[in-house]
Amino acid sequence: MRASKYLIATVKETPSDAEIVSHQLMLRAGLIRKLASGLYTWLPLGLRVLQKVSQIVREEMNKSDGMEVSMPVVQPSELWEESGRWQQMGPELVRFKDRHDRDFCLGPTHEEVITDLVRNEYSSYRQLPANIYQIQTKFRDERRPRFGVMRSREFIMKDAYSFHASQECLDETYAVMHQTYCNIFDRLGLHYRPVIADSGSIGGSTSHEFHVLADSGEDEIVFSSESDYAANIELAVGTPAPAGDEDDGEPKSRELVDTGQASTIEEVAAKLKVSPQRIVKTLFVHATNDEGERTDNLVALLLRGDQELNETKISKISGLASPLEFADDDLIQKKVECSVGSLGPVGLSDLGIRCIADNSTSEMHNFVCGANKPGYHFINANWDDDCSPEAIMDIRKVREGDISPDGKGFLSIKRGIEVGHIFQLGTKYSEALNAKVLDKNGKSVVMPMGCYGIGVTRVVAACIEQNHDAHGIIWPKAIAPFQLVIILIDAHKSEQIVEFGNSLYEQAKEIGAEVLLDDRDKKTSPGVKFADSELMGIPHRLVVSPRSLADGVIEYKNRATTDKQLIETDAIASFLPKLFS
Ligand code: ATP
Ligand code: MG
Numbered sequence: 001m002r003a004s005k006y007l008i009a010t011v012k013e014t015p016s017d018a019e020i021v022s023h024q025l026m027l028r029a030g031l032i033r034k035l036a037s038g039l040y041t042w043l044p045l046g047l048r049v050l051q052k053v054s055q056i057v058r059e060e061m062n063k064s065d066g067m068e069v070s071m072p073v074v075q076p077s078e079l080w081e082e083s084g085r086w087q088q089m090g091p092e093l094v095r096f097k098d099r100h101d102r103d104f105c106l107g108p109t110h111e112e113v114i115t116d117l118v119r120n121e122y123s124s125y126r127q128l129p130a131n132i133y134q135i136q137t138k139f140r141d142e143r144r145p146r147f148g149v150m151r152s153r154e155f156i157m158k159d160a161y162s163f164h165a166s167q168e169c170l171d172e173t174y175a176v177m178h179q180t181y182c183n184i185f186d187r188l189g190l191h192y193r194p195v196i197a198d199s200g201s202i203g204g205s206t207s208h209e210f211h212v213l214a215d216s217g218e219d220e221i222v223f224s225s226e227s228d229y230a231a232n233i234e235l236a237v238g239t240p241a242p243a244g245d246e247d248d249g250e251p252k253s254r255e256l257v258d259t260g261q262a263s264t265i266e267e268v269a270a271k272l273k274v275s276p277q278r279i280v281k282t283l284f285v286h287a288t289n290d291e292g293e294r295t296d297n298l299v300a301l302l303l304r305g306d307q308e309l310n311e312t313k314i315s316k317i318s319g320l321a322s323p324l325e326f327a328d329d330d331l332i333q334k335k336v337e338c339s340v341g342s343l344g345p346v347g348l349s350d351l352g353i354r355c356i357a358d359n360s361t362s363e364m365h366n367f368v369c370g371a372n373k374p375g376y377h378f379i380n381a382n383w384d385d386d387c388s389p390e391a392i393m394d395i396r397k398v399r400e401g402d403i404s405p406d407g408k409g410f411l412s413i414k415r416g417i418e419v420g421h422i423f424q425l426g427t428k429y430s431e432a433l434n435a436k437v438l439d440k441n442g443k444s445v446v447m448p449m450g451c452y453g454i455g456v457t458r459v460v461a462a463c464i465e466q467n468h469d470a471h472g473i474i475w476p477k478a479i480a481p482f483q484l485v486i487i488l489i490d491a492h493k494s495e496q497i498v499e500f501g502n503s504l505y506e507q508a509k510e511i512g513a514e515v516l517l518d519d520r521d522k523k524t525s526p527g528v529k530f531a532d533s534e535l536m537g538i539p540h541r542l543v544v545s546p547r548s549l550a551d552g553v554i555e556y557k558n559r560a561t562t563d564k565q566l567i568e569t570d571a572i573a574s575f576l577p578k579l580f581s
Contacts, residue, residue: 001482002505003518007044009033010532020216022464023148025473029536031460038145038153045536046460048481048514050156053459054135056187056478057158064180066133066160071113073137077103079112083432092140106139111429111451114161118447119435125165128437128447129173133160135456147216149457150417156457162450163430165439170448174206174424177452181210181420188459189476190419191466195221196231197421198312207423210454211416214465221416222398226409233413234312236398237405240359252366252380254346259377263341265305268377272368279305280361280369280381282343284332285314286321287354294321298335300348302357302389303396304364310397317356317395336372344370346378346387357389358396417462418455425449473537474560482516483580484508485538487529489545492522500569501544504554507573513580534559540579542567 009030018024026032031046042050058068077095080086085093086103094106107113114132122130135158145153160177164170178194185192190212197209209232211221222236223229231237262271269276280302287297299320301309311324329339335351336343345355346369361367366380369387381387402411429435430447439445460479467474475481486508488501501517508515516538518529526545533541543555553566556575567575 001514001516003516003520006516008520008532008536009043009045010535012531018148020147020150020465021468022150022216022461025464025468025535026148026461029473032149034148038142038151040149040152040154045481049460049475049479050457052479052481053188053456053463054156054158057184057454057456058135060180060184060187061131061133061158061160063183064131064176066131069117069132069134070136071107071110071117071134073107073139074104075107075110075113077105079116079433080105083112083115083429085112092142094139094141108138108140109157109453110134110136110159111161111425111449112433115429115433115435115449118161118163119430119433122163122435122437122447125437125439125445128165129162129169131160131162131173131177133158133452148461150461151218152457155455158454158456160452162452163435163447164449165437165445165447167448170424170450174422174450177422177450178208181422181452181454184454185210185212185419187478188463189467189478190459190463192419193221193223193230193416195416196235197423198232198234207421209416209418210420210422212419212459212462212466213414214417214462215415216465217415217417219416219418221414222411223414224404224406224409224411227404227406229404229406229408233397234310236411238310238358238360238394238396238398239403239405239407240362241403250366251382254378254381256371256373256376257379258375259342260375268368269305272377272379274368276305278364278367280345280357280364280367281305281307282345282370283309284327284336284343284353286325286327287319288321294325296331298327298331298353300343300345300353300355301395302345302355302361304358304360305368307358307360307396307399310395313393313395317393319354338370338372338374342370342372342374342376344372344378344381345389346381347372349386349388355389356395357392359392359394360396361389362392417458417465419459419462420452420454422452423450425451467537471531472535475537475539477539480514480537480539482514482536482538484513484515484540484542485518485533485536486515487518487526487533487541487543489526489529489543490522491519494546494549496549497544497546500549504542504544504572508576511577511580513576 011028014024015027032040138157139154142153162173192212194208194210197207220233222231222233259271262268265276283301284298286294287299289295314324315322365382368379369381371378400413427446435447436444464473488497491497505517539559541557552569556565556567
């Protein structure tokens, strides 16, 4: 490719609306351009990278017996009615009508379409497992599109769906896909970790996310210091820890104390000269009725004073409004006759209020809690008949330093970018869409399913988050848009530069290198050519200048190591292949 005829759309200034480095560099290096919020055009340079990522994903999927298909972006509402998601999905699902007034949506994911295909095309266990994938555009009307293609509304996903005649068969394919994902992210040169994950609204049980570790990541990932335990914080298990307090454990009798204006945990702790760990915090949320509708009945959630609620864990408890809704002051006043600041668990069962306690409170004794009397707290409260939770479970967010749930080591927390997500869906969709095959005994069985996504466009951004310096992107070899850039200096002054440059360009192409010849005319200064090559992150660079040619050498520079060498012009033919071996 000749730069003079190529769209080199580099920008010197950092765009003001780009908050994270990958977004800034993707705009500055001329990989993408914004069309509207969450919508991006991929420019020639960016598309080369994107296609390489797609190709690696495709090759590894094919190696694992994946079958590539292409399903429509536009999907009829009937299938979504069948799965129940036409009603369940919020405004993220873009719905519209065609000219015949029929309902359609833009596919945010393809479980319905693939299940429809498979129920029509498959009939016997002998044809299974089937693992079908596509690399295709998805549309999700994200509430907050941001960070460029990292969280966009239109994006490319590799989505695969597997179908089985038994759970064992699903387990096997799931393990194969886990390994396939590791192979893909290894080949992409990413520093990543698979972690145990929540399966979210898509449903299902077993699930792993693949996270690229980066400070700009939107997710928090929890790791054990001494074992393989790694989980998304949404799922990371909080183990009951000893209360570790200053008390000897002998139950004392509960006393009412005046705490005046103190209402936050910190204020109460200061007033009573105890640590927040010795206080039980009480939060009220809305309950649902038997039909699952939100009511004004309350449920109390109890936590140790220094802990925070984990809303993902809470969302799995039945009987609570979803999404979680905290009761407002008026409602609490009406039900408990006390305002926020002095609330506590004692006596709530008499008021018909369910109490659910975090397991961090189970070992607490002689603790402090609100007395449900404005301006008062109890000291030396204990779990007893009039203060006893209906359930003790893990409802908190784990913290740095907590004991790992497998008992080995302590937890630390890092930030991650979710680039892949695999899960066992079970029969959620196949049941709803009646996707069955005959098993070995001739019996009709609903097929358990797996589903496996990779955010192909997001991978490009995530890769830049991990591979850049002050001058620009540093592409890993596997996905660099070009492997080599040849920069010509003062070509307008010297025919020899043009000739030498052209012959170098031809030689590089001959050995199969993807090469960009920077033959832009004198309006583009050498300094700009150098800066652009670094910004665009091309791994290898050769510079042909009148001065060096006069000395019989050309300069080589490696983008990643910044290593520079002078290569004798007559040694270039043997030097070039070494760069790409
Ligand atoms: P997130 O938690 O980041 O919103 P998700 O759980 O909704 O993602 P999945 O439904 O699991 O995502 O989709 C599979 C993959 O698609 C994700 O792992 C991610 O890499 C990518 N992806 C999801 N939403 C977006 C988006 N808005 N922009 C770019 N990539 C996305
Ligand atoms: Mg996900």
